[in-house]
Amino acid sequence: MKQNDRDTGGESIADAESIVVNPNQSLFDANDEIAQENRRRFAAAGVVTLNLISSPGSGKTTLLEKTIETIGTDVKIGVIEGDIETERDAERIRAKGVPVIQLTTGGACHLDGAMIQRGFEELRAQPGGDAINLLIIENVGNLVCPASFDLGETQRVVLVSVPEGPDKPAKYPKAFTSSQVFLITKTDLLPYFDFAVQDATNDAIKLNPALTIMALSAVNGDGLSAWHEYLKKMVAGSS
Numbered sequence: 001m002k003q004n005d006r007d008t009g010g011e012s013i014a015d016a017e018s019i020v021v022n023p024n025q026s027l028f029d030a031n032d033e034i035a036q037e038n039r040r041r042f043a044a045a046g047v048v049t050l051n052l053i054s055s056p057g058s059g060k061t062t063l064l065e066k067t068i069e070t071i072g073t074d075v076k077i078g079v080i081e082g083d084i085e086t087e088r089d090a091e092r093i094r095a096k097g098v099p100v101i102q103l104t105t106g107g108a109c110h111l112d113g114a115m116i117q118r119g120f121e122e123l124r125a126q127p128g129g130d131a132i133n134l135l136i137i138e139n140v141g142n143l144v145c146p147a148s149f150d151l152g153e154t155q156r157v158v159l160v161s162v163p164e165g166p167d168k169p170a171k172y173p174k175a176f177t178s179s180q181v182f183l184i185t186k187t188d189l190l191p192y193f194d195f196a197v198q199d200a201t202n203d204a205i206k207l208n209p210a211l212t213i214m215a216l217s218a219v220n221g222d223g224l225s226a227w228h229e230y231l232k233k234m235v236a237g238s239s
C-alpha cells in the first residue's frame with residue numbers, strides 16, 4: 001500500500017493491494033508553487049511572515065492586539081486576517097492602527113497561497129503597508145486544514161490555550177510537525193484548569209524536537225517578553 005505524504009483529512013477504505021490516492025495532491029502542488037512565489041515576494045519586500053494556526057478562540061487576535069500595543073516601534077506589523085465570515089477580527093486590529101486586510105473564505109476552513117498573494121498586494125497598497133517588516137497571518141480557526149497549506153510564511157506558529165487541554169499536540173500532530181513555534185496561551189487560567197504544561201510540551205517535542213515552545217498570557221502579560229524577543233530576532237535576522 002502506498003501512502004501519499006499529505007494528509008487530506010478525508011477517509012479512504014483500502015486493502016493491502018490498493019493504492020491510497022490523495023485526491024487533493026494536485027491542489028497541494030499548485031498551492032506549493034504559489035507559496036514559493038509568495039516567499040520570494042516577502043523576501044524582496046524585506047518582510048518576515050508568520051502564519052498563526054489554532055483552534056477557534058485560542059487567543060490569536062487577542063495576542064495580536066497585545067503585541068501591537070506593546071512591542072515598540074522597531075517591529076512594524078501588518079496583519080492578514082482569515083475567517084470564514086465577518087470583518088470582526090480585522091476591525092479589532094484596525095483599531096490598533098496597523099495595516100490589515102480581512103480575507104473571508106466563505107466556508108473554506110483554511111487560507112491558501114493565492115489568497116495571501118492577493119491579500120499581501122492589497123496590504124502593501126494601504127497607508128503604511130509598504131513600511132511593514134513583519135506580516136502576521138491569522139489563519140482560519142482550526143487545527144486541521146491550515147496545517148496542510150503552505151502560505152509562503154517564514155515560520156508557522158501553532159497555539160493551544162489552557163482551556164483546550166494538553167492533549168492537542170498528540171491528537172492533531174500535523175499542526176505541530178509543520179510548525180516551528182508552539183505557544184501555550186491563556187496561562188493566567190492555569191489555576192482553574194487541569195492543564196499539565198509538561199505533558200503538552202513532551203508530546204509536542206516528541207513529534208517535533210526542533211519546536212520552540214513558549215507559554216504566555218495576553219491578559220496578565222506573563223511570557224510576553226520572550227514572545228517579543230522572538231519576534232524582534234526574526235525581524236532583525238531578515239534585515
Ligand SMILES: Nc1nc2c(ncn2[C@@H]2O[C@H](COP(=O)(O)OP(=O)(O)OP(=O)(O)O)[C@@H](O)[C@H]2O)c(=O)[nH]1
Pocket residue numbers: 054055056057058059060061062063089140141142185186187188189216217218219220
Ligand atoms: N483568560 C484569558 N482569556 C483570553 C486570553 N487571550 C484571549 N482570551 C479570550 O479568549 C477569547 C477568544 O480570543 P480571540 O483572541 O478572539 O481568539 P481567536 O483565536 O482569535 O479566535 P478565532 O479568530 O475565532 O479563531 C476572548 O474572549 C478573549 O478575551 C488570555 O491570555 N487569557
Ligand SMILES: [Mg+2]
Pocket residue numbers: 060061062089138
Ligand atoms: Mg481571531
